[in-house]
Amino acid sequence: xxxxxxxxxxxxxxxxxxxxxxxxxxxxxxxxxxxxxxxxxxxxxxxxxxxxxxxxxxxxxxxxxxxxxxxxxxxxxxxxxxxxxxxxxxxxxxxxxxxxxxxxxxxxxxxxxxx
Amino acid sequence: xxxxxxxxxxxxxxxxxxxxxxxxxxxxxxxxxxxxxxxxxxxxxxxxxxxxxxxxxxxxxxxxxxxxxxxxxxxxxxxxxxxxxxxxxxxxxxxxxxxxxxxxxxxxxxxxx
Numbered sequence: 001x002x003x004x005x006x007x008x009x010x011x012x013x014x015x016x017x018x019x020x021x022x023x024x025x026x027x028x029x030x031x032x033x034x035x036x037x038x039x040x041x042x043x044x045x046x047x048x049x050x051x052x053x054x055x056x057x058x059x060x061x062x063x064x065x066x067x068x069x070x071x072x073x074x075x076x077x078x079x080x081x082x083x084x085x086x087x088x089x090x091x092x093x094x095x096x097x098x099x100x101x102x103x104x105x106x107x108x109x110x111x112x113x114x115x
Numbered sequence: 116x117x118x119x120x121x122x123x124x125x126x127x128x129x130x131x132x133x134x135x136x137x138x139x140x141x142x143x144x145x146x147x148x149x150x151x152x153x154x155x156x157x158x159x160x161x162x163x164x165x166x167x168x169x170x171x172x173x174x175x176x177x178x179x180x181x182x183x184x185x186x187x188x189x190x191x192x193x194x195x196x197x198x199x200x201x202x203x204x205x206x207x208x209x210x211x212x213x214x215x216x217x218x219x220x221x222x223x224x225x226x227x228x
Contacts, residue, residue, distance in 0.1 A: 090157055
């Protein structure tokens with residue numbers, strides 16, 4: 001049971017480049033979320049999904065796209081990278097019900113620098 | 116935003132001492148959770164307290180919740196150097212769900228050996 005797996009761990013982009021941050025979970029969780037963590041700002045929600053085929057915006061969605069074609073995968077796409085998107089990105093998943101509902105399981109993070 | 120706010124932002128104590136961190140939030144909630152983040156790692160869930168609970172224990176952790184004051188505290192007793200980490204509170208809005216947790220900015224705890 002790998003939990004939540006994020007790839008890559010590190011990435012350097014040039015302004016204007018696009019890329020996809022991968023996130024996969026093997027716990028059959030319905031809920032998946034993407035956060036960014038910046039110094040002094042805590043974690044901020046980018047996009048989230050309550051199940052395959054359903055996504056919605058969080059607090060800071062601009063410049064990012066998501067899709068959820070399967071329960072396991074929830075990729076985050078940067079369409080045209082900007083220096084302001086330099087951050088650490090975390091993917092998380094959780095059950096939607098039952099005794100373990102609400103508890104989020106986090107990946108190890110992707111550290112992204114945009115030059 | 117109903118973002119939680121932790122207090123203090125940083126805390127430095129000696130091994131064996133107790134550490135207390137506080138969290139305040141703005142709107143009614145279903146649950147409040149505490150997470151730990153070791154340097155360079157993802158967050159790890161520590162404890163969840165529901166809005167109808169006032170206190171909860173897990174090992175050396177004690178969490179209290181005062182919904183009238185919209186605040187919670189996390190107490191770590193008999194701290195160890197391994198407790199050095201950042202601690203975050205997270206809330207889910209009463210009208211929302213667990214997929215929309217809102218995190219505070221965290222308290223950075225340093226436990227000196």
